[in-house]
Amino acid sequence: MAPPARGRSLAKSAFPSTFHKLKTSTYYDNPRPAVPVSQSHYIRTLSWNAQGTLIATGAPDRTLRIWNPEKTNVKNSTELRGHQGAVERVAFHPINETELASCSSDGLVKFWDVRSKASVGEVRVGGEPFMLSWKPDGTEIVAGRKDNILVPIDRTALKVIAEHPQIVQTNQSTFDWVGSHLYVTNGEGCVKILDYPSFEPVLTLTAHTSSCYAISMSPSGEYLAVGGSDALVTLWDTQEWICPRTLDVDGAVKSVDFSFDGSYLVAGTDEEKKKLQIAHVESGEYIHTVDLTAPAVSVAWHPCRYVLAYSADAQGLKIIDLRRSLAQIQRPYGVVALSRLWNGKIPNNIVFRYAVAPFNPASLFSAKGLVVVITGGGSGLGLAIASALHQNGASKIYLLGRRSETLENAVKTLESSPSAPKDSPGAVVGVQCDVTSPESIGAAVSKITSDTGYVDVLINNAGVIGPANGADLYKAETIKDLQTAMLKDWDRWESTMAINTSSIVGVSGAFLPLLEAANVRRGWQTGKVSGYEIARRQDTSALSKIGADPDDDRLAHIITVASIASFMRHCTAGLAYNASKAGAAHLGKMMSTLFAEWGIRSNVVCPGPYPSEMTAGGKKVFGPDEVPQGRPGGGNDITGLALFLVGKAGSYVNGSVQLTDGGRIGVFPSVY
Helix, strand or coil, rough: CCCCCECCCCEEEEECCCCCCCEEECCCCCCCCCCCCCCHHHEEEECCCCCCCCCCEEEECCCCEEEECCCCHHHCEEEEECCCEEEEEEEEEECCEEEEEEEECCCEEEEEEECCCEEEEEECCCCCEEEECCCCCCCEEEEEEECEEEEEEECCEEEEEEECCCCCCCCEECCCCCCCCCEEECCCHHHHEEECCCCCCEEECCCCCCCEEEEEECCCCEEEEECCCCEEEEEEECCCCCCCCCEEEECCEEEECCCCCCCEEEEECCCCEEEEEECCCCCEEEEEEECCCCCCCCCCCCCCCEEEEEHHHHHHEEEECCHHHHHHHCCCCCCHHHHHCCCCCCHHHHHHHHHCCCCCCCHHHCCCEEEEEEEEECCHHHHHHHHHHHCCHHHHEEEEECHHHHHHHHHHHHHHHCCCCCCCCCHHHHHHHCCCCCHHHHHHHHHHHHHCCHHHHHEEECCCCCCCHHHHHHCCCCCCCCHHHCCCCCHHHHHHHHHHHHHHHHHHHHHHHHHHHHHHCCCCCCCCCCCCCCCCCCCCHHHHHHHCCCCCCEEEEHHHHHHHHHCCCCCCCHHHHHHHHHHHHHHHHHHHEEEEEEEEEEEEEEEEECCCCCCCCCCCCCCCCCCCCCCCCCCCCHHHHHHHHHCHHCCCCCCEEEEEECCCHHHECCCC
């Protein structure tokens, strides 16, 4: 074992003293707080659900309660009744945020649907089960009995898979993030690493001088934390299985937990000094102490925020909000420095963490709550994109175009569609606007500013074909024919470039204040942010206020619809079209660089042949030397791409060019 690096006090630390005036919420489930609470009612176990929207508590007097952390009154909580003995452990399902498992001295492991307040199954494991560990994919759960028998349970079949007696006292257990190993603390001061599901011993860590109680795996899988009755927490490197540091605490460690990003660690103890000490994982320094009036045996970090829940004996459940304070001291050890902490290598276990995390397509590819502006939105691809966003939760869609009749028809089409949401009248608004006129653009911006005050996504979609001389260029038989074809409608280039290219600058520039306002609404730091390892800060508490998911870190977004003609050296429509769309694509890429320091994303979409007013009468079937897919693009193709880019799934996409052309650009001469 490597020499332990003891936790240091804040006075010797490089961290600033920023913890003060922290908000702590108390959750009394005693209707009369003034009446003394029996020790049998003290909270023994805590568990957050996967999204952090609910927290469960259990007590020896059979009280099993589900709390909404936003509401402290017991009237807003839910009590689950059914156990006939002390509630020993509660554990929310790792993926299903509405399912809870609990075990009791009555010998039962019960599964609950917290929405219906009903048990959805139970398994009798015998003895007195007192610990629960979910397999990361939620298919199985291991119960530990006080007679030192580990019992894996098939969640779907609701039956015991086997019983595995242990030769020493077992206390707590946890899985690794792939579910192939189970880590079990025991009364001999050791951690037994067991192969799963065989339960064959793999390795024994001599962790403490006396009984080991608590255990927790870091979110990245890089560290295993173990707490014991010797008032120590040991941190183990899961790659080398060495102990790079230990932390001194006061009292026997009964629970230990990592913050959602693995930066901080806290231990729950039965110590008489009554305090919680928050340590930085990488430095071993204590960065804050929470003074208590009663010991906090059970502790649990929120799954995606710097919010800490703990039990407080007679005072019940308490939750303390540390987000603002911890945000001020994240650097130099914060998320932006993870690659340094891992010496440039991401631990393999973090991939497994991603693999078992909940992924909900309805959330990832959703336009819920977005305000979107689409130029040229009254027809063609703009209308198709608007339809997809309207059907998938956009709160407001502004269609900008020159022709009022086209816009009116578009709004009627979207609102009368059988697929349109029934509870969002007025969600689609047509705004007459000439994208080549600064005055007209300004009027549109003023209207939207008055209506909503912000724009999440701006889609530059307006476009025209321009002089259509493509076919004539390839029909030329003489140099005179070629000259005539090239100069055909040359005087119309100016209007083509104005609509297809220069309007992108005019429209994007005009909407910048509304795009920044959208960032402000989502809690993002405003203004210009630059510098090495200086990330734009986000106050995630703003997300809950607007009904957004807690992991939603989307920035304001500009999407420019160019064309594969931007890259093709073969001219199909006309020279002006190819040139103007090449300019549009390059402007979209330039804006991603220009706006990077301002917190605004920019991406480019380049469609191939799609049916629209501009391509009316076009081909319906293509050979593999034209479009390998064999057909024009359809509604699924463009709308699926649009939902990806505007949804959470596309939040990490910036400065990209997305081709949707059926493979056409791969079979034509294109730019290098």
